[in-house]
Amino acid sequence: xxxxxxxxxxRYYTGEVARLRRAIEDCAISVxxxxxxxxxxxxxVDYYELFEKGMGAEAHSAFRFADSDGRMLALRPDVTSSxxxxxxxxxxxxxxxxxxxxxxxxxxxxxxxxxEWRRETTQLGxxxxxxxxxxxxxEQLAIVAETLKRIGLGAKxxxxxxxxxxxxxxxxxxxxNQLAREQLRKLIDVRDTSxxxxxxxxxxxxxxxxxxxxxxxxxxxxxxxxxxxxxxITNERSVAALDLLEQVWCAIDSLGLAERxxxxxxxxSGLDYYTxxxxxxxxxxxxxxxxxxxxxxxxxxxFGRAEPAVGFVVDLDALTEVIAGxxxxxxxxxxxxxx
Numbered sequence: 001x002x003x004x005x006x007x008x009x010x011r012y013y014t015g016e017v018a019r020l021r022r023a024i025e026d027c028a029i030s031v032x033x034x035x036x037x038x039x040x041x042x043x044x045v046d047y048y049e050l051f052e053k054g055m056g057a058e059a060h061s062a063f064r065f066a067d068s069d070g071r072m073l074a075l076r077p078d079v080t081s082s083x084x085x086x087x088x089x090x091x092x093x094x095x096x097x098x099x100x101x102x103x104x105x106x107x108x109x110x111x112x113x114x115x116e117w118r119r120e121t122t123q124l125g126x127x128x129x130x131x132x133x134x135x136x137x138x139e140q141l142a143i144v145a146e147t148l149k150r151i152g153l154g155a156k157x158x159x160x161x162x163x164x165x166x167x168x169x170x171x172x173x174x175x176x177n178q179l180a181r182e183q184l185r186k187l188i189d190v191r192d193t194s195x196x197x198x199x200x201x202x203x204x205x206x207x208x209x210x211x212x213x214x215x216x217x218x219x220x221x222x223x224x225x226x227x228x229x230x231x232x233i234t235n236e237r238s239v240a241a242l243d244l245l246e247q248v249w250c251a252i253d254s255l256g257l258a259e260r261x262x263x264x265x266x267x268x269s270g271l272d273y274y275t276x277x278x279x280x281x282x283x284x285x286x287x288x289x290x291x292x293x294x295x296x297x298x299x300x301x302x303f304g305r306a307e308p309a310v311g312f313v314v315d316l317d318a319l320t321e322v323i324a325g326x327x328x329x330x331x332x333x334x335x336x337x338x339x
Contacts, residue, residue, distance in 0.1 A: 009108075009119030013320075021320040024151050025103055027339030028124045028314070031147045032101035035139075037126050040100045042082035048074040053302045054081030054273050057182075061108040075107040079123055080273070080296070080311060087129045088303035096130030096307070103316070118317060125293075125313035129300070132308035134244065137277045138251040140293055140312050144281060145257050147314070150339050152323060156284040160220070160264040163245050164274045164294070166229075169238030170213055174205055188217050188268045217266040223249050225263045241276070248277060273299040281314060283322050290318040 006012075013021050029039070051059040055078050062077040076082065079102055087098055105122045126143055128136055141159065148157045167188070171181050180203055187195040193214050200210040212232050219225050226246050233239060245263065252261050267280055278294030293312025300307045 007119070009117055011118075017320065017324050020324055021316065023339070024319055024323065025122075025124065025316055027151050028147050028316075029101065029103060030339055031143060031150055032124075032126055035099070035126075035143055037099040037101035040083060040086065040102050042076065042079055042086065042102065042104060044076050044105070045073055046076060046082060048072040050085060051076075051078055051081050054078060054084065054299055056273075061110050063107050063109045076104065077106055077108055079104050079106065079125055079313065080127060081299070083127045083311075084129070084273075084296070084299040084309065085303045087127075087307065087309075088300040088305060092304070097136070098129040099126070100129070101126045121318075122316040123313040124316050125311060127309065127311035129309040129311075130307050131310070132297070134247045134251055136308070136310050137248055137295060138255075140310050141248075141252060141261075141279065142255060142257070144279075144291070144293070144312055144314070145255075145260065148281075148283070151319065153283055153319070156322075157260055158282045159261050160267045160280050160282070161245060161248065161261060162263065162265055162267045162278055163241040163276055164268070164278055165241035165276055166216070166233070166238045166245075166265060167268055169235045169241065170216065170233065172237060173235045174200070174203075174209060174213070176203065185268050188266055191266060193218065217268075220262060220264040220266065222258070222262065223253075225265065229265060244276070277310065279312070281312070283319070285322040285325055286318050288318075290315050290322070 048059070048062060048064050049072070051062060051074055059077060062074040064072055064074050067073050083100055083102070087100070091098060103122060103124050105120055108119050126140060128139060144159060148154060167185065171184065176184065180199070183199055184196065187199060196214050196217065197210055200213065216229055216232055219229055223246070226242050226249070229242055230239065233242065249258070249261070249263065252258055273296040274294045275297045276295035279292065280289045281291035283290045291312060291314035293310070295310040297308045298306050299309065
């Protein structure tokens with residue numbers, strides 16, 4: 001046994017990098033609190049079923065073990081599921097909307113992708129529960145933008161926007177079953193256009209419909225992408241999602257943030273709980289996304305009642321790695337005063 005080494009996917013933080021990591025955490029939390037978000041601390045260990053309900057297949061990467069009563073427990077692989085349960089139970093009588101924020105480590109037994117190699121990461125996040133509409137969605141996006149600006153990444157980030165309802169509307173039009181939907185979503189998520197065409201051919205989808213679907217999932221860019229999508233998409237459900245996405249874009253533009261945002265109709269999330277807007281956060285120098293978020297209006301229904309909700313998480317470890325590339329001490333000095 002070589003105890004001089006640590007398991008793969010884990011790491012130490014020391015010295016200037018450790019101080020930088022704490023400074024980024026403190027800066028982000030200060031932004032959240034300024035926006036009236038109250039901090040919540042969730043259990044590091046919980047029932048595996050909780051995460052399975054919220055995360056679907058992604059929960060399978062969790063560290064799992066049996067409790068003394070035989071029930072399956074897991075090291076927390078996600079924070080949103082725990083917050084949603086707290087909102088529906090512990091905080092059920094609290095005035096809505098709830099604005100909750102957190103900093104919490106999450107754990108995965110296996111790296112989720114080659115790029116996302118860490119098995120322990122720390123998430124910084126906000127959840128807005130009990131508020132629907134474009135205004136609530138844009139509040140989350142504005143907090144993301146402000147946080148990245150305050151930690152010195154204001155010119156280095158990009159946020160991609162999409163809506164799961166665009167995919168859902170097209171999948172419903174094609175009358176795909178649940179298995180086919182999941183296979184298709186995975187192919188889209190890795191940009192495998194030939195795989196998408198092949199699967200739809202196997203499912204005996206009309207050639208015109210196949211080409212339409214493949215074309216839509218390749219669309220990305222600014223507001224004009226929505227007009228191009230409308231020339232291809234005709235089903236009512238997807239068109240309604242495009243309309244809402246345009247409202248979000250207009251609000252972002254009015255805040256002067258459009259330069260850092262893009263629409264990407266092929267950016268399909270793997271998490272089961274998203275119901276509308278979804279977004280992913282990228283930063284120059286990171287090998288993969290550094291955060292994601294979106295609307296999840298049905299997640300709390302597993303605990304008693306459904307409520308509109310939207311939130312996001314950013315990866316503290318990924319942000320630390322990117323910012324430390326310029327030198328941890330110098331990077332700390334570049335943060336906007338007040339953090």
